[in-house]
Amino acid sequence: MGEFDLIRRFFQRPASAGVDVGVGDDCAVLVPTPGARWLVSSDMLVEGRHFLSTVAPERLGHKALAVNLSDLAACGATPRGFTLALALPRVDEAWLAGFSRGLLALADAHGVPLVGGDTTQGPLNICIAVFGEAPAGQALLRSGARAGDEIWVSGRLGDARLALEVFRGTVVLDGAGFETVRAAMECPTPRLALGQVLRGIASAAIDVSDGLLGDLGHILAASRVGARLDLDALPRSAVLAAQPAAVQQECLLAGGDDYELVFTAPPGARLPDVGVALTRIGRIEAEPGLRVVDAAGAPVEHGLRSFDHFAS
C-alpha cells in the first residue's frame, strides 16, 4: 500500500460542518466562528517516552488525540479540528486499522474532524495539532488565580502513575486493579465539557499532564501567587487508596498522565454539573510557594517534583 492509499483508507473522512476543505489538498480550509479566537496546541507522542510498545493500537490512537484535546479543555476551548503527523516504521495494516479506529472514535465522540496531516516512514512517532475556539477574552489561562480562590480538580489523580509503576515492577496489583489503572493510563478522558462550562467561572486552569505539583506550580508562577494543598483531600481510586502512603503520595503529587483539570475559582462560585466529580483540594494564598498539608493542616514533607524531560 502506498502513502496516498494509506491516507485515503485510514484517515480520510467525509466532509464535515465548519470545514470547507479537509484531507486531500495542500491546506485544510476551516470556517471561523465570528467573534471567536483560535486556540491551537500540539503534543507529540514518542514510543518509550510517552507510551510503551505493549499498548494496543486502538488505545494509542485514542490517547494521542485525548492528550491534545485535554489542552483545549484546559483553556475552555471548543474543538474544531486536528491534524495528524505520523512517522511509521512500516505499513502494518492491522496496527493502522486499530490506531485509526481509536483515534477517530474519540474524534467523532467530540465532533472534531481530522483535517490534514503528514505521513512518513521512520521510528514510530505521533504528532497531533488541535484547533479550537473560544469567545474573545474568555479562554481559561494559567495566569488568573487570585489569593483566596479555591483550588479544584476533576475526576481522580494518580492511577496512570500507579499503572506505570506496575509496568516498572515496583508495585504489584491483582488483575482487576491493574486493568482499572491501566485504562486510566492508556485511555484518558479529555474534560472538554467541563473546560467549556468553566469559561467565565474559573480564574485559572491547567490540565495535569506532568504531575499535580508541577502543573499547579505553573498556575502559581503565571499568577504570581502561592497555595496550600490538602494531600488528604486529593481524590483517588480505591486501588490507589489501598497502596502504602508513600506510593499514594508519589502517584497523587508527582504522577503524570492524569489529564484531569485543575482550576481555581472564587469561593462560593457555582460550579455546573457536567457529570464529572469535582473536589476542592486547596486554596490560593498571596505568599509564594506550594505548601502541602495534611487534613489537620500540618505540613507534609514529600521531596517530590513533577516530570521534566530534560531534568538532570
Ligand code: ADP
Ligand atoms: P503535501 O505534499 O502537500 O505536504 P501530503 O502528500 O503530505 O501533502 O498529504 C496529502 C494530503 O493528505 C494532505 O491534505 C495532507 O494534509 C493529508 N494527510 C497526510 N497524512 C495524513 C494523516 N496521517 N492524516 C490525515 N491527513 C493526512
Ligand code: MG
Ligand atoms: Mg503540498
